[in-house]
Amino acid sequence: MAAFSFITSDEERLGRFLAVSGLGPDTIRSAASSPGFFAGILDYVVSDEPLLIALAKELNAKPEHIMQAHWTLSPSAFE
Secondary structure (H helix, E strand, C coil): CCCHHHCCHHHHHHHHHHHHCCCCCCCCHHHHHHCCCCHHHHHHHCCHHHHHHHHHHCCCHHHHHHHHHHHHHCHHHCC
């Protein structure tokens, strides 16, 4: 949830996320309620190292902790 808030708190980050994900301002709320949405958010974050580092800094966490959350939510991608 923190990653989603981080992305949506900045117009440039949000615009890029919407462009990459194919979502629109009118569909993002319904998408957020679907299973797997937050795993998808973390997929997006970890695919962009500067974004990953910025999120880790914002959360006062290590990037590795965000990666671990990603692996937990998307284990099949790493098997």
